[in-house]
Amino acid sequence: MSDGIEYEYVRVADLVEADIRSGKLPVGARLPNERDMGALYGVAGGTARRAVRELRERGLVKVLPNKGTFVVAPPA
16 A cells, blocks of 8 residues: 555455465355454454455455355456
């Protein structure tokens, strides 16, 4: 970011995106739920939720109600 501040949700989204692009999280892979993702990355559940929203906006994941969040975009 231009002001030198990096929000935690962006940091988490960037880490997940890197895993998607590297193939560690392939298309169809299910992401952990928000609580587990928060624990995995050391952030609050709300921050994990915001990171998932960021990943959706980037077109990398799709949230299926009552099923979970899945990787949908292949690495470019």
